[in-house]
Amino acid sequence: MSLPPLVTPAAELTVDEVKRYSRHLIIPEVGMTGQKRLKNARVLCVGAGGLGSPALLYLAAAGVGTLGLADFDRVDESNLQRQVMHGTSTVGQLKVESARARLLDLNPNVEVILHRDPFTAANALEIARPYDVIVDATDNFPNRYLSNDVCVLLGKPNIYGSVFRYEGQAAVFCQKDGPCYRCLFPEPPPANSVPACIEGGVLGVLPGLIGVVQATETIKVLLGLGQTLSGYLMVYDALTMTFEKIQIKKNPNCVICSDHPSLDHLIDYDEFCGFPGREPENEAESDNIAPVELAARLAVPDAPRVIDVRETPEWDFAHIAKAEHIPLDQLQDRMGELDPQAEIVVYCRRDRRSLEALDLLRAFDFKNVRKLKGGLVAWVREVDPAMPVYW
Numbered sequence: 001m002s003l004p005p006l007v008t009p010a011a012e013l014t015v016d017e018v019k020r021y022s023r024h025l026i027i028p029e030v031g032m033t034g035q036k037r038l039k040n041a042r043v044l045c046v047g048a049g050g051l052g053s054p055a056l057l058y059l060a061a062a063g064v065g066t067l068g069l070a071d072f073d074r075v076d077e078s079n080l081q082r083q084v085m086h087g088t089s090t091v092g093q094l095k096v097e098s099a100r101a102r103l104l105d106l107n108p109n110v111e112v113i114l115h116r117d118p119f120t121a122a123n124a125l126e127i128a129r130p131y132d133v134i135v136d137a138t139d140n141f142p143n144r145y146l147s148n149d150v151c152v153l154l155g156k157p158n159i160y161g162s163v164f165r166y167e168g169q170a171a172v173f174c175q176k177d178g179p180c181y182r183c184l185f186p187e188p189p190p191a192n193s194v195p196a197c198i199e200g201g202v203l204g205v206l207p208g209l210i211g212v213v214q215a216t217e218t219i220k221v222l223l224g225l226g227q228t229l230s231g232y233l234m235v236y237d238a239l240t241m242t243f244e245k246i247q248i249k250k251n252p253n254c255v256i257c258s259d260h261p262s263l264d265h266l267i268d269y270d271e272f273c274g275f276p277g278r279e280p281e282n283e284a285e286s287d288n289i290a291p292v293e294l295a296a297r298l299a300v301p302d303a304p305r306v307i308d309v310r311e312t313p314e315w316d317f318a319h320i321a322k323a324e325h326i327p328l329d330q331l332q333d334r335m336g337e338l339d340p341q342a343e344i345v346v347y348c349r350r351d352r353r354s355l356e357a358l359d360l361l362r363a364f365d366f367k368n369v370r371k372l373k374g375g376l377v378a379w380v381r382e383v384d385p386a387m388p389v390y391w
Contacts, residue, residue, distance in 0.1 A: 002224050002225065002226060002227065003175065003176055003221075003224055003228075004224050005034075005037055005222065005223050005224035006037075006041070006132055006133065006157070006221055006222050006223075006224070007037050007040050007041045007042075007132055007222055008037065008040060009033050009036030009037050009039075009040060010036045010037075010039040010040040010065065011036075012036070013032070013035060013036060013039065014109075016109070017035075017039070017063065017109055020063070020107070020109070021035050021062075021063050024038075024062070024063070029223075029225055030223065030225075034223045034225075035063060037222060037223055038062060038063045038064050038065065038219070038222060038223070039063055039064075039065040039109075040065055041064050041065055041066070041132055041133070041222045042064075042065070042066040042068070042130060042131045042132050042133075043059055043064050043066070043067055043068065043131060043132065043133045043134075043135060043218060043222075044067075044068035044070060044115075044127065044128055044131040044133070044134050044135065045059075045067065045068065045069055045070070045135040045137050046070045046071075046119050046134065046135065046136055046137060046138055046143065046147055047070070047071055047136070047137030047138045047139065047143075048069050048070075048071040048073075048085065048095040048096055048098075048099045048137070049071070049073070049079060049082075049083045049095065049137065049139065049207075050079075050082045050083050050137075050139070050163065050202065050207030050211070051137035051139075051161045051162075051163065051207050051210060051211040051214065052069070052071070052083075052085070052099070052135070052137035052211065053082075053083045053084045053085035053086070053099075053207070053208075053211060054084065054207065054208045054211030054212050054215065055135055055137055055159075055161075055211040055212070055214045055215045055218070056069070056085065056099060056103060056215075057084070057085060057102070057103070057106060057215075058211075058212060058215035058216075059135075059215050059218060059219070060103040060106050060107045060110050060112075061106055061107055062215070062219055063107065063109065063110070064110065064218075064219075064222070065109075065110060065111060066110070066111045066112075066113065066131075067103065067110055067111070067112050067113070068112075068113045068114075068115060068127070068130075068131055069095075069096040069099055069100065069112065069113070069114055069115065070096075070115040070119045070127060071094075071095045071096050071099075071115075071116075071119075072094070072116055072117055072118045073094075073095050074092055074093060074094055074095065075090045075091050075092060075093050075094075075095055075098050076091065077091050081204040082202060082204040082205075082206070082207050082208075083095075083207075084208065085098065085099050085102050085103075086098045086099070086102070094116060096114040096115070096116055097114070099112075100112045100114060115127050119138075119143065119146065119147075120146070121146060121266035121267065121268065121269060124146055124147075124150045124266060125150060125153065125154065125266065128150050128151075128154055128156065129154060131156065132156065132222065133156060133157050133159060133218050133221055133222065134147055134150065134151050134156055134157070134158050134159065135159045135161075135214055135215075135218055136148075136158055136159065136160045136161065137161060137211065137214070139162075139163075140273075141188045141189070141269075141273045142269035142270050142272070142273045143269070144160070144162070144181060145181065145182070145188065145269050145272060145273065146266065146269045147160075147181075148160075148173060148174070148180050148181035148182060148256075149182075149256055149263070149266055149267075150266070151173065151174040151180070152174050152180050152256045152257045153256075153264070153265075153266070155174075156174065157172060157173070157174055157175040157221050157230075158172070158173040158174045158180070158181065159172055159214045159217050159218050159221070160172070160173055160181060160214075161210045161211060161213065161214045162210070163202050163206045163207050163210055164202060165201055165202055165203065166203050166206065166237060166238040166239045167206075167235065167236065167237055167238070168206050168207075168209060168210035168235075168236045168238070169210070169233055169234065169235055169236070170210055170213040170214060170217065170229060170233075170234045170236075171184075171229050171230075171232060171233045171234065171248070172217050172221065172228045172229040172230040173230070174257070175221060175228060175230040176230070177250065178230035178231050178250060179230075179231060179248045179249060179250040179251065179254075179257070180250075180254060180256065180257040182251070182254050182255060182256055182257065183248060183249070183250055183251040183254050183257065184233060184248050186251070186254070186255070188272065188273040188274065190274060201313070203238055205238070206236075206238055209236065209238075210236065213229075213234065217229055229245075231247060231248055231249070231250075232245045232246065232247055232248060233245070233246045233248055234246075286370070287355075287358060287370060287371060288370055288371060288372075288373035289304075289345055289370045289371070289372060289373065290373050290382075291372060291373070291374065291378050291379045291381075291382040291383045292382055292383060294306070294345060294372055294379075294383075295379075295383045298320075298322050302343075303322065304342075304343040304344060304345045304370075305324065305338070305339075305342055305343065305344045305345070306320060306322055306323040306324065306344075306345045306346075306347065306372075307323065307324055307325075307326050307331075307338075307344060307345070307346045307347075307357070308320065308323045308324065308325045308326070308346075308347060308348075309326060309327060309328040309331060309346050309347070309348050309353050309354060309357045310325075310327065310328075310348050310349060310353065310376075311327055312325070312327065314349065317388065318376065318387050318388050319376070320347070320376070320379060323347070328348070328353050328356060328357055331357055331360060331361075332360060332364075335361075335364055338361075338366070340364070340365055340366045340367065341367070341368070342368065343368045343369075344361065344366065344368065344369040344370075345369070345370050345371065345372055346358060346361070346369065346370075346371050346372070347371060347372035347375050347376060347379070348375050348376070349375050349376055349377060350374060350375040350376075350377050350378075351371070351373070351374065351375055354371040354372065354375060355371060357371070358370070358371050
């Protein structure tokens with residue numbers, strides 16, 4: 001059953017807009033009135049990367065009048081395999097700056113508003129309040145719960161998408177009396193049990209499909225067209241080219257969207273998702289060994305034992321020459337291969353998994369263990385620039 005349109009029509013379309021949107025105007029369910037609604041709509045996209053790229057491109061092309069872009073990251077060369085908004089010429093730029101230029105080139109009739117600071121519990125309500133719909137194009141659990149809770153508290157639809165390797169998901173949460181993200185996932189998975197695409201990888205074309213689904217659902221919500229994915233989770237498997245719709249029911253005991261919620265404010269989402277307190281930038285200096293120092297130590301006889309805790313494809317792609325490979329998920333079972341009294345250095349791509357490995361080894365009474373500060377990325381930057389690395 002369709003819901004009423006979310007926005008009222010703008011006063012008029014210009015002659016240029018009538019020409020540009022002519023293929024919309026001849027669709028009976030859109031027409032002039034629907035296009036005016038799109039012109040009057042305000043959509044915030046949290047994330048201008050893999051999912052945000054196709055979603056924003058098609059929303060701008062469709063004539064959504066105001067697009068908000070919330071992202072603080074910069075374009076990196078490794079993004080270009082999937083983040084089609086950006087290009088080689090914009091590497092190093094803020095993603096929102098790169099995206100604005102591309103969107104205005106695609107459609108100069110839209111207004112693009114940039115939110116360059118991280119989208120956090122401290123500012124999310126203020127940023128999201130002026131918009132009609134929030135598109136969740138993020139890539140981590142803390143931001144997904146944050147986007148959901150913002151939408152519930154402000155009464156705004158949440159157009160959700162996620163991708164990992166060959167699988168994508170999409171849904172519409174918080175629409176009218178439909179379920180929210182917490183109805184489907186009341187609790188986050190254990191910290192580090194689901195790697196981000198930066199560590200687990202993603203087929204480059206996959207965000208394109210899911211991002212287009214998000215754009216489609218956004219337009220349907222704005223115009224009151226058809227049946228949205230509210231109450232369903234769409235799951236797409238690229239390897240089998242199959243789509244599945246799984247029904248989601250509203251949880252009558254949901255902590256935030258039920259009739260008697262126990263949560264009425266934003267929280268610390270890093271802590272909620274299992275990353276309390278100890279972040280790499282706040283760790284003790286004694287936890288670390290600098291890349292240059294490790295390189296010098298590896299050149300002498302009493303060198304430490306170096307353990308790479310990344311996954312096998314990452315190890316195969318590139319690794320430190322004198323390192324050994326024990327993936328993080330095998331580390332506890334393979335501790336018998338290590339001497340608790342020996343000097344050990346662990347490393348991953350940057351810091352997150354090596355920090356977990358450090359804590360695990362120390363919990364089993366390994367006294368002389370450190371991690372490579374900044375991981376393989378720092379090693380390439382400071383010691384071996386010729387080594388290939390996925391940034």
